[in-house]
Amino acid sequence: MPSSDNPDSQPPASANHESRITNHVPAHLAVIMDGNGRWAERRKRPRMIGHRAGARAVNLCIDFCLEQGIEALTLFAFSSENWGRPEEEVGALMKLFLNALEREVEELDRRGVRIRFIGERERFAQALRDKMDAAEMQTRDNRRLTLSIAASYGGRQDIAAAARALARDVVDGKLRVQDIDENAMATHMALADLPAPDLFIRTGGDHRISNFLLWQLAYTELWFTETLWPELDAATLRRALDDYARRERRFGLTGAQLAPSTNPSAA
Numbered sequence: 001m002p003s004s005d006n007p008d009s010q011p012p013a014s015a016n017h018e019s020r021i022t023n024h025v026p027a028h029l030a031v032i033m034d035g036n037g038r039w040a041e042r043r044k045r046p047r048m049i050g051h052r053a054g055a056r057a058v059n060l061c062i063d064f065c066l067e068q069g070i071e072a073l074t075l076f077a078f079s080s081e082n083w084g085r086p087e088e089e090v091g092a093l094m095k096l097f098l099n100a101l102e103r104e105v106e107e108l109d110r111r112g113v114r115i116r117f118i119g120e121r122e123r124f125a126q127a128l129r130d131k132m133d134a135a136e137m138q139t140r141d142n143r144r145l146t147l148s149i150a151a152s153y154g155g156r157q158d159i160a161a162a163a164r165a166l167a168r169d170v171v172d173g174k175l176r177v178q179d180i181d182e183n184a185m186a187t188h189m190a191l192a193d194l195p196a197p198d199l200f201i202r203t204g205g206d207h208r209i210s211n212f213l214l215w216q217l218a219y220t221e222l223w224f225t226e227t228l229w230p231e232l233d234a235a236t237l238r239r240a241l242d243d244y245a246r247r248e249r250r251f252g253l254t255g256a257q258l259a260p261s262t263n264p265s266a267a
């Protein structure tokens, strides 16, 4: 079972474990913000109330990243599959996104946050797309934190789009079939300009990836918590970071090969 927010899940004891642990904050954190609906349902309230409460947790998570010096935060806000939810919920979520953009962009810009969106933007209404474009434009030179919001995003769709782009390059004579490799794919994937996520957090108690960053999470450390997204607090995020700091990332090598000077995660 993957490690999770469980006090019993301690790292394995070993004599030289300390020398090979990550022991630093992740540069890139990826989060599935799950549990809004259940949070509301437990209070006998409409699911939308949970989404609204969830918006507050987004701010808390951004604050935490800024305080910790995390350089990139990628949030899963709305999946390709979430379009299939009841019309009323999808409509209410769209309103919430629009309001959040109207409300939050100025302050995020002031705090040095670069905002970007990944996913199929053309599926959103024009008014929302305009706000997304404007937020990206306004904050594009900020470097303190890169906030990527995955909206109408699916990992499979991301991979298919990269394959399509490479196929086009081949048809146009810009690329040879034998030059299609992992690096060529990677340049066409979402978040290609960022290091892969170091740490993935999912709230809400489910242990799955739900079509989030399938390609990019290949060697990401996974961490799960029962905490529902609207109940997120800094202490929970702190536990995730503490657990991450104790992990040994081997990237397919043996533990013995990971002298501190050659451990990619200790760089």
Ligand code: IPE
Pocket: 033, 034, 035, 036, 037, 038, 039, 077, 078, 079, 082, 093, 204
């Ligand atoms: C996550 O919360 C937010 C979105 C998918 C938009 P959910 O709405 O999935 O909440 P649960 O999982 O039903 O509790």
Ligand code: IPE
Pocket: 032, 033, 034, 076, 077, 078, 079, 082, 206, 208, 210
């Ligand atoms: C994943 O949550 C998507 C987002 C948080 C935006 P879901 O609630 O859609 O995932 P499943 O249906 O539980 O796998």
Ligand code: MG
Pocket: 034, 035, 036, 204
């Ligand atoms: Mg859910």
